[in-house]
Amino acid sequence: MHLDLSKRGVESYLPLKVEKRKWSDRVKVIEEPLLRGYLFVKVSNKEYFDVLNNAGAVSYVAFAGKAASIPENQIHSLKTFVSNFNDQINVTRERISKGTLVKIKRGLLKDVQGEIVEIRGKNRIVLRFESLGYCIHSEIAIDDVECLESDSVLD
Incomplete structure (x- = not known):
């Protein structure tokens, strides 16, 4: 066009x-x-x-x-x-907030799921991983995760 x-x-x-x-x-x-x-x-x-x-x-x-x-x-x-x-440049329509469940897209933790517990600026988040029975926190770039919850996407 x-x-x-x-x-x-x-x-x-x-x-x-x-x-x-x-x-x-x-x-x-x-x-x-x-x-x-x-x-x-x-x-x-x-x-x-x-x-x-x-x-x-x-x-x-x-x-x-x-x-x-x-x-x-x-x-x-x-x-x-x-x-x-x-x-x-990364374009997303996802609205990321505390409590959102996400999956890591790349890196050593690829495919691991976690919950956002903190947002640090516009580019970094802190995730909680409970899959091992422990609460483990890790700081991850927002671009390295995708939302698992459908209500976190803007329509």
Whole structure:
């Protein structure tokens, strides 16, 4: 859709994240949309409905029935952030809070389950592991866990 709109002269921005994917025989570098399902467009009133007629378009993100408008300086900031910190970007819709049950995704404790007992800043959590009959605490990066409770995901 991004390429189709560009060919038609509609200004659009699709933030991409570079990721390494490991197959059994090789590692491949791929680009994926940073925000799945989102394409930023700058349109005139005339182009507003034309964009929706494009294959793959569903709707504009709207608040109170009006299409969301993002200031150009914020789009510029997003572009700068994506180009300078692409390898450090992690996007999640999960809301992590004390008491949330999580599973560790990588490292020596991979697949171990625990409960969040403390949140330290925006990037670290303290987990409690009771699987051995003891309460063991460990400080883990938020990016290294996934929520096991469905109510911890924002809709």
